[in-house]
Amino acid sequence: MQQDPDLIARSANELVGDLNPQQAEAVQYRGPALLIGAGAGSGKTRVLTRRIAYILSQFGAWPSQILAITFTNKAAAEMRERLAALIGPVAERMWVSTFHSACVRILRRDGKSIGLDPGFSIYDTADCERLVKLIAADLNIDVKRYTPRAILSRISDYKNNLEGWQDKLREQAPDYRPGQRGYQIGNPGNAEALYAVVYAEYQHRLAAANAVDFDDLIGRTVELLRRDPAVADYYRHKFRYILVDEYQDTNHAQYVLVRELAGVDAAKGAPVPADMPYAGREGQAWITVVGDSDQSIYAFRGADIRNIQDFEQDFPNAKTIMLEQNYRSTQTILDAANAVISNNEGRKPKKLWTALGKGEPIVGYAADNAQQEAAWIAGEIARLHGEEAIAYSDMAVMYRANAQSRSLEEALINAGLPYQLVGGTRFYERREIKDAIAYLQAIVNPADDVNMRRILNVPKRGLGARAEAIVVGYADMNAIPFYAAVERLDSIEGVPTRTANQLRAFRDLMDGLRKFAADPANRPSDIVAEVLSKSGLLDELRKSEDPQDASRVENLSQLQSVAAEFEQNTPDATLAGFLETTALVADSDQLPGEGEDSGKVTLMTLHTAKGLEYPVVFLTGMEQGTFPHSRAMEDASELSEERRLAYVGITRAKRRLYVTRAAVRAQWGQANEMMPSQFLDEIPSDLIDWKRREAGVERMRANWSNGGFDDDEFGGWGDDDFGGTTYGGSTYGSSYGSSESASGSSYGSGTRRFGAGAGSRSRGGSAGGSRSGSAGSNGRSGYGSRSYGSSGSSYGYGSGSGSSSRSGRVTTRRVAPKTGGSASSAAPGAPRDNGLNIADFHVGDRITHDMYGLGTVVDTLDKGAKSVITVDFGSAGTKRLMLNRAPIEKL
Template identity: 70%
Template sequence: MQQDPDVIARPPEALIGDLNPQQAEAVQYRGPALLIGAGAGSGKTRVLTRRIAWILTQFGAWPSQVLAITFTNKAAAEMRERLESLIGPVASRMWVSTFHSACVRILRRDGERIGLKSGFTIYDTADCERLIKLIANDFNFDVKRYTPRSILARISDYKNNLTSAREMLAQYAPDFKPGQRGYRVGRIGNPEELYAVVYAEYQHRLAAANAVDFDDLIVRTVELLRACPDVAEYYHRKFRYILVDEYQDTNHAQYVLIRELAGVDAGGHADMGAVGAGRVGPAWITVVGDSDQSIYAFRGADIRNIQDFEQDFPNAKTIMLEQNYRSTQTILDAANAVIAHNEGRKPKRLWTAAGAGEQITAYAADTAQLEAHWIAAQIKRLHTDDGVRYSDIAVMYRANAQSRSLEEGLIQARVPYQLIGGTKFYERREVKDALAYLQAIVNPADDINMRRILNVPKRGLGARAESQVTLHAQQIGGTFWDGVAHADQIEGMTARTLNPLMRFAQMMQELREFAQEHDAKPSQIVAEVLERSGLLEELKKSQDPQDQSRVENLSQLQSVAAEYEQNTPDATLAGFLETTALVADSDQLPDESQDSGKVTLMTLHTAKGLEYPIVFLTGMEQGTFPHARAMEDTSELSEERRLAYVGITRAKRHLFVTRAAVRAQWGRSAEMMPSQFLDEIPADLIDWKRKEAGMERMRSGWRANASHDFGAHGGWNDDEFDAPSSFGGSSYGSRSSYGSGSSYGSRSTYGSGVRGSAAHAGKVTTRRAPVRQPAQPASSLKTDNHLRIEDFAVGDKVTHDKFGLGTVVDAQDKGRNSVITVDFGSSGVKRLMLRVAPIEKL
């Protein structure tokens, strides 16, 4: 096969000369299936890009034959940039994109084959929730019991499993026909029936609006490839090399998509000759990932996709990358020790040539508030005394609810910080309003966005007008826009309503004509929409100081459109809307190379893929981290341990771990025992500045020293921590309330959940139900069933109120917070806090 002449020729040594032996082997491997087990910080992006360059320069492949899939736009942009430096501008001819972006390109080209017009709208979460609310109003079911968010989570779970609405209806509500009116969903007693009906109606209305949600991008592409063999054949011939990053984060639908694009199940055998994948047989697949960093099961990610790769591809080669280029050996030893407690994982031990580095610094605070103040004091010291930039420090936590006390501590210490996870730019109301106008211009059938802008800004078209238009649209069998355009045919409509409706219709028609004339200049269209709609004028006239920042946000939207024009040769309004729709949370994270002058606060799930010189892992308590849900579920606990592994390996130079002896949840104080993950880190790796909190010291027999050690403000004074008075004299008790998040107490009630399954290619994938039972309030400090750890030994039989008969397999004496591990047979192995467990020894 002749090499593309536009590809910069690179001698082999230039591509592998600076790699370690395992990296070089992965780059050069010639075969149909390769799994690169890339440990944290092991240089996987470098290996992936070098392998692509190797395929092009040494295998003789053409750029158009390569499909490289990442999970974020930021990762795709980084990969394209690196490839351009390796092989030149020809890199732009490759498909290097996210799953969703690749699917959009496929559906724009061939989606009409399955009834999806090329101008389809991509609904974001807010649009989808609005659609569910409209369905709820029509079907009259309780949105407090069945919230739009929980219903969408269930629908997403179905789609991740490639379970269609038709299948759900056939099983639970065979008498329902999508689109029918007057169906009494309120009579349904089984929640699965309600989910099936809403799922079917939701898909029906998406189709009517020529719209898709994010999950549909994957699902509809799989549908297209399966329903249209000629389309599938086109992509089989086009993509001869498929490379997938972060493979451990793929769900079942993405797993099937890769197999369909590669033609794995289409028969034939890959040509193993000198021309690589050749012209026949399945594409050659390279996947890169780390099963120890699989932390997105709640989003549908299936760790078995990477664990079973060698079974799915019998001729697969596995190469492990274990040399770490990020962290010190002390940090890696801690991560290795924690993750080693997970069973069934492929052995891997990270190591570095960078040296041992500093010990991990640990601290036990009395309360969450005092934990936050100690962290703030340490950050202040690192910045002032050691010259560490604030932007080189990150504070990470298990759940968003923990950020409140941390923010208070940083504010008191006057430490600048940025909280990752607030309202995103494209989710802001005024930006959503402007984008809704643009979406309605491109796709008039989009009822959700058309209804959103009907009275934004206010033009005298309230709920009654919207209802009249909706009813008329149903009567004529058209879209909401059809109802607006023919408003003069609506019986009983007053001139007071009709006149603004007709003005709105005329304005939208003129904006649509303007957009068609200026399609290559989205920034001009944005400017015209902001001006003609009145959005900008309303905000400029407002006396609300907040509205000035909203004006700036709209200005920023126009700047984003202008930037898109400059960077996109074939720019269109639809293309601009597509880029805004496909922006992920992780794409909006700050650039690590820039000095923001602020400490970064974020959840551990958000932190994946990032790195910082200094990292604080907070809330290291049973019930907080690991989360309360994992206390009695071994699979959940394994994922929590992987999350701990991810958190530890975010640190490059110095890791801090902290915990609180008492944490307030649901308005009550809960006594927290130390996280088992702390026990799993070898003691010689940790420098404890304070190992026991006040009450724990007293229980340990240190009461005689209490008058000497206990500070006047209710906290223990340490050499490295001043009492709260040093932060402005505020007093912090152990009680606070959190507006959102999960329960972190030591006792919780769990529902068994509903799990769905889907068979594929000889394997069955079981999914976690996205709708979980709410955790109950945390236990109080006084909760105790008076069981003693010394009365339990390995082999003892116990009965549990929920799990039945079990056998004790481990007992850990931790005083009042002692834990026993019990094997309940079919109910699994559970870790139980002895003093609150509803058990009886036989």
């Protein structure tokens, strides 16, 4: 086969000479199916790019025959850069993109056969929610009971599983016809019927607007390949080598898409020579997937870990090569990650190792509360930057849920430390940016009702809900798009004169902008400038006296700069292409590139951190109910996913890892006592250097000797009210002042009140306390937490400057006296040691619990006085119990 003249010839030795044996084997493998099990930091991107270069130079393939799929634009750009360095400018002509970007290209070119015009709009989450709200209003759906976000989540599930709206409607509401007006759902409590009706109407309106959402990009491409044999044959002949990164994160629709593009099922039964040295024009394309089942953390988005676990079953002739040498982290960090993930069952054995040496121990810190945890982290960041000259951009703070960021942000602000928050309000989701982009979308696709209706009265031009309703009514009656009704304004009866004049002005504005955009001489940045000027968006913000509007003007200026940058990087740049780029941006795409110093500490969720790495990482909120999340406590598969998330978090660290927890964390306005995360138990104790092993409240409790509560256990009581006994009828809180760490350093934390109602008092503690309270995901207390009452008085037990704190709480509750002893012999509320010994418990033993009933021991963990047993209580679920505190009896 003749080589592409732009392709740089590379010898096999040049491509594999500096790789380790497993990497070299993966690069050179010849065969129809290859799974590269790439552990964290094992150089998978390097292997993937070298394999592409090897296929081109050694297999004799053409660049156009290769499709490489990544999960983020940033990863795709990095891969293209590496390929350009290896094989020259021909890399720019290859399909190296995300799933969604590849599908957009396919649908723009061939979507007409399934009813998609090439200029279709791509709706983001905000657009989709707006569309669902419009549908809910027309169908008289209670959006408080069925929120647009919940409805969209269900629709997304349907699409990820390739369940069409026709099938769902046939099953649940066969009498409904999309586009039908005045329909009443027979039983509003029938959620499945409601979801089916909204799904059908949602797809109907997307089609009418010539629009798709993100899930459609995958699902409709699968539909296209299945419904149009000519299109399917074109892409199956075009792509002979398909390489997919992060395969463990694929959902069912993406899994099917890969098989359709590769022609796996179409090629079944076709003879393929066993010794074939490359993928021929006929038969199945050669598939290479790269991934790590230990890093599958997106089940909530529909990712199916079985796709990678069952790869060898899906492709019987598949070869699996494991990459275990890590080039990122120290051995201490890897030992911690290996120890945690080894507790997951059903995984392929893999143990990461490195030649980088043991490195420094993991640093642990147990704070009294979330504010003290954040203050200590801020202090440590300041120390690392000041004393060790570690750049702020080399440090990242990671947490399980966005709600945890509040106390961290406050601490960094108070300490004067620069930071960037990833996963907050994204640039393209800001109101003024959404307004500007809605104009651009409406210019490109006038049938886009959602965006056209958004800008009808933005900025305010006297076209309110009444005017919109008049146009909508005419559009519905004539089955035409919203803007088509505006264009037929003169045919609409009963329009007030003032409203008609404003609608004509809007129509003239949009027609003028469309003509300006249609002129080939006007580039995307010119069109953005014209829209901002002629629409009045910029003038309205400039005239405003609201100081926040000044920053909104800067954001609009940034949008024009983004368009100009797009022109510089894109030959033949178009407005539609610019909008496509902005629609496909992910959170992680907004982070600075490798080697680029942002000058800021990065705060992000663990899910966002996937694929990133930092010299210093702080893993926060390591408590039962926080991380692992409370939802995972009674679901083995969810707990396994949480453990994979912990593995991802640990392996983001290159040189130093910190693990921190809070003894008390606020949820829904209540202070909850939190037990240490089981993931901390799973890390060998000799790997962690605890600067403060126990919080003040825990040290105080440990000093109490007898009597008191029997509820201090991992399996927490939540809101179960202890069988009707009120907990916290009178509550005495504690405020935390300075706490002396094991190393002798003193870190301040603000005053903290527990369960203080009206008229509560606080005494002691340090000045400058920060406000408390962060919302959880539901109204229940977290797993492993104990909830304090919301009434009564709160009294602080602070510490003076430089003294060791005795932070704690005292609560009253009716407790039966122990046999042979006095109930008054111990401090009120002191935890009871039930005298049980871990040596007496074994897997399979039967026990009875005062609350959960009969159970079977399924695991034991010898931690001395803090030993833990895991018990399966059947319908009550599996619980982890602190042995010496749990109200249990061995049978």
